[in-house]
Every structure is written in C-alpha cells, then in structure tokens.
Amino acid sequence: xxxxxxKILRHLLALGRxxxxxxxxxxxxxxxxxxxxxxxxxxxxxxxxxxxTLSSSVAGIIGNEPxxxxxFVMNGAVVVELDRKLEELEVERRKLIVDVRKSxxxxxxxxxTKTKGTSKEELEKKETEYRVAVVExxxxxxxxxxxxxxxxxxxxITEILIHSGEACQPYQPVVRMVDTRQCFFVSNxxxxxxxxxxTNQVLRLEIETGAVPIQVEGRISFLSPIAxxxxxxxKVKVLFPNAAGQIRPGLAGIVFLTPSPRALP
Numbered sequence: 001x002x003x004x005x006x007k008i009l010r011h012l013l014a015l016g017r018x019x020x021x022x023x024x025x026x027x028x029x030x031x032x033x034x035x036x037x038x039x040x041x042x043x044x045x046x047x048x049x050x051x052x053t054l055s056s057s058v059a060g061i062i063g064n065e066p067x068x069x070x071x072f073v074m075n076g077a078v079v080v081e082l083d084r085k086l087e088e089l090e091v092e093r094r095k096l097i098v099d100v101r102k103s104x105x106x107x108x109x110x111x112x113t114k115t116k117g118t119s120k121e122e123l124e125k126k127e128t129e130y131r132v133a134v135v136e137x138x139x140x141x142x143x144x145x146x147x148x149x150x151x152x153x154x155x156x157i158t159e160i161l162i163h164s165g166e167a168c169q170p171y172q173p174v175v176r177m178v179d180t181r182q183c184f185f186v187s188n189x190x191x192x193x194x195x196x197x198x199t200n201q202v203l204r205l206e207i208e209t210g211a212v213p214i215q216v217e218g219r220i221s222f223l224s225p226i227a228x229x230x231x232x233x234x235k236v237k238v239l240f241p242n243a244a245g246q247i248r249p250g251l252a253g254i255v256f257l258t259p260s261p262r263a264l265p
Contacts, residue, residue: 044187050179084147094137101130155179194234207253
C-alpha cells in the first residue's frame with residue numbers, strides 16, 4: 001500500500017513540473033506567409049533597471065524633504081535631511097581648532113628654522129597636534145555628511161516611508177527609488193530553447209500596457225548558467241530601452257524566441 005502511494009506521489013510531482021513548464025513556455029501561432037516558421041514565445045514580467053531602498057546609517061529626526069513621490073531626481077541629489085545642528089557646530093568648532101593648531105605649528109617651525117629657539121621634539125609635537133586636529137575636523141565633516149540621504153543614481157522617487165518630524169533609526173528604510181529609463185524583461189524558458197540563445201542577442205518583446213501592446217527590441221543581458229532544479233527552466237533577462245517611460249515595471253508580456261534573433265554588432 002505504501003509503495004502504491006509513493007508511486008502516485010511521483011506521478012503527481014511529475015505532473016506538477018509539467019504544468020509549470022507549460023505555464024511558462026507556450027507556443028503561439030501567428031499569421032505568417034506560407035512556409036514561415038511558427039514563432040515560439042515565452043511569458044515574463046518587466047522589472048526596473050535599478051531599484052533601491054535608501055536609508056541612513058545614523059539615527060535622527062527627519063527634517064527637510066526637497067522632493068515628492070513621483071519626482072525625477074538626479075544622481076547625488078539630497079532627498080532627505082536629518083536634524084544636523086549639533087554636527088554643524090562640531091564642524092565649526094573643529095575648524096577653529098585646526099586654525100589654531102596650524103598657526104602654532106607654523107610659528108614653531110619658523111622659530112626652529114631661523115633661530116633654533118626651540119627643540120626638534122617640540123616642533124614634532126606641534127606638527128602632530130596639527131595633524132590630529134585636521135583628522136578630527138574631517139571626522140566631524142563625515143558625521144555631518146551622514147545627516148543627508150543622497151541618491152546613488154538618477155531616477156524617480158516611488159515612495160517616501162518616513163516624513164518630516166518623524167524619528168529615523170539607523171538603516172531603517174526611508175525612500176524607495178527606481179530608474180526606468182531602461183528595463184529588464186525577465187522570463188524562464190525551457191533548457192532546450194535556452195540552448196539556442198546567447199548573451200547580446202536581440203529579441204522582440206511585446207508588453208501589455210493596458211490599452212495597446214507595445215513592441216520593443218532588447219538584448220539578452222543575462223542568460224543563467226544553471227537551470228532551476230524544481231522546474232528545469234532557465235532564467236533569461238532582456239534589457240530594453242524605455243526613455244519615454246511608456247512601459248511600467250511590473251507589467252507582463254511575451255518574448256519571441258523564434259525565428260532566430262540577430263546579434264548586436
């Protein structure tokens with residue numbers, strides 16, 4: 001009885017795997033001239049080229065928010081500022097100490113060079129104090145820099161999770177942003193079909209945008225060297241341009257796997 005149950009279970013697992021493959025790879029017949037090859041297409045979904053969740057490495061209170069959700073920001077833009085008055089005062093204090101240490105060191109250096117009116121040990125001490133002051137000033141500047149959350153690339157702000165007046169903990173998600181000027185089309189295809197593809201090949205895509213499907217061309221940027229052990233499918237990522245923003249990441253579509261795509265020069 002147990003052996004019979006195991007046999008049934010194996011059949012069910014095989015059937016499940018077949019259903020996964022059938023759901024991810026399908027054959028579609030389209031109108032074509034006589035003798036033309038029937039194209040094979042695979043479904044997939046679009047993803048943004050870059051997507052990141054920004055956070056701060058220090059705690060603080062959210063201050064200024066120069067941008068709103070949906071706005072496009074350039075690389076290096078400050079999207080959130082934390083309270084920073086103490087850090088600004090510390091930078092100013094350290095700068096004054098640097099000026100004093102520098103003046104003291106330069107005066108001692110002139111005295112040692114011209115009249116030998118001081119010892120070399122005293123000169124070295126003044127020089128060390130000056131250098132330490134410089135390092136402490138730079139440290140204060142770095143602590144002030146951490147009060148700003150800066151964009152690592154140009155893109156759109158999709159979500160602001162914490163707003164002005166709210167507390168921010170270290171590494172707590174604060175802002176999400178994406179770059180959709182290029183997008184990926186991600187699909188999982190059968191191993192035998194993946195064998196005919198190669199990196200940098202051009203494939204035709206058809207993306208469902210809600211009204212009329214949009215057709216674009218993209219190139220294969222990633223062809224997985226392994227197959228998923230559960231489904232036997234290979235992950236393929238096709239990079240395509242989206243400068244006008246017509247295609248939103250997350251939309252479904254299909255990729256045409258045949259006829260054989262051409263390669264970029």
